[in-house]
Amino acid sequence: xxxxxxxxxxxxxxxxxxxxxxxxxxxxxxxxxxxxxxxxxxxxxxxxxxxxxxxxxxxxxxxxxxxxxxxxxxxxxxxxxxxxxxxxxxxxxxxxxxxxxxxxxxxxx
Amino acid sequence: xxxxxxxxxxxxxxxxxxxxxxxxxxxxxxxxxxxxxxxxxxxxxxxxxxxxxxxxxxxxxxxxxxxxxxxxxxxxxxxxxxxxxxxxxxxxxxxxxxxxxxxxxxxxxxxxxxx
Numbered sequence: 288x289x290x291x292x293x294x295x296x297x298x299x300x301x302x303x304x305x306x307x308x309x310x311x312x313x314x315x316x317x318x319x320x321x322x323x324x325x326x327x328x329x330x331x332x333x334x335x336x337x338x339x340x341x342x343x344x345x346x347x348x349x350x351x352x353x354x355x356x357x358x359x360x361x362x363x364x365x366x367x368x369x370x371x372x373x374x375x376x377x378x379x380x381x382x383x384x385x386x387x388x389x390x391x392x393x394x395x396x
Numbered sequence: 397x398x399x400x401x402x403x404x405x406x407x408x409x410x411x412x413x414x415x416x417x418x419x420x421x422x423x424x425x426x427x428x429x430x431x432x433x434x435x436x437x438x439x440x441x442x443x444x445x446x447x448x449x450x451x452x453x454x455x456x457x458x459x460x461x462x463x464x465x466x467x468x469x470x471x472x473x474x475x476x477x478x479x480x481x482x483x484x485x486x487x488x489x490x491x492x493x494x495x496x497x498x499x500x501x502x503x504x505x506x507x508x509x510x511x
Binding site: 291321323328329330331333336376378382383384385386387388389 | 399400427429431436437438439440441444451452454455487498499500501502503504505
C-alpha cells in the first residue's frame with residue numbers, strides 16, 4: 288500500500304447500531320496514525336494519535352486499534368447516535384500527514 | 397484564542413486574481429501546517445512551518461502559491477493568478493511541537509471558490 292486508504296467510503300447505520308471503519312496505510316517507515324472526526328462547517332476534531340503496534344485507545348463510545356506490521360487501523364463506534372454523523376479521516380506520517388479520503392457516516396434516528 | 401482561527405471562512409474570487417488566506421494558530425504552538433482539500437479527496441499537505449521558517453514547502457503545487465509566518469505566529473497563504481483548479485477548502489493546523497506523534501489542531505478552513 289502506497290497511500291492511505293479508507294473503507295467504506297460512506298455508510299448509513301441506525302441509531303443504536305455499532306459500526307467500524309478501516310484505515311490502511313504503508314507499514315514501512317511508520318511513524319504515527321491519526322484519527323479525526325470532521326463535521327460539516329466545523330474544524331476536524333482529533334480523536335486519537337496512535338504510535339505503537341497493538342495500541343488500543345478509547346474515548347467514550349469510540350475506540351481504535353492499530354496494527355503497524357500489516358498497516359491497518361480500525362475505528363469502532365458503539366451504540367451509534369445521530370451526533371456521531373460526520374466524516375472520519377485517518378492520516379499517517381510525521382508532520383506531513385497523508386490523509387485518506389474519509390468515511391462518511393450517517394446515523395439515522 | 398482557544399482554537400485555530402482561519403479567515404475568511406469563505407472566499408469567492410475571479411480567475412486571475414490574488415488572494416490571501418489567514419491562519420491564527422493556538423498561542424504557543426511552534427508548528428503550523430497548511431493543507432488543501434479538493435472535492436472528493438482527503439486533505440493534501442502544502443507546507444509546514446517550524447517557528448518562522450518554512451521547514452518543508454514540498455506540497456505547494458507551483459510558484460503561484462506562497463506562505464509566510466513572519467513572527468512565528470500568524471501565517472498567510474498567498475495565491476497569485478488564481479485558477480479554477482485552486483478551488484478547495486484550505487485547512488490550517490498547529491501543534492505544540494513538530495512530530496507525527498503530536499496532536500495537531502485544525503481550524504475550520506477557508507473555502508476558496510475561483511469563478
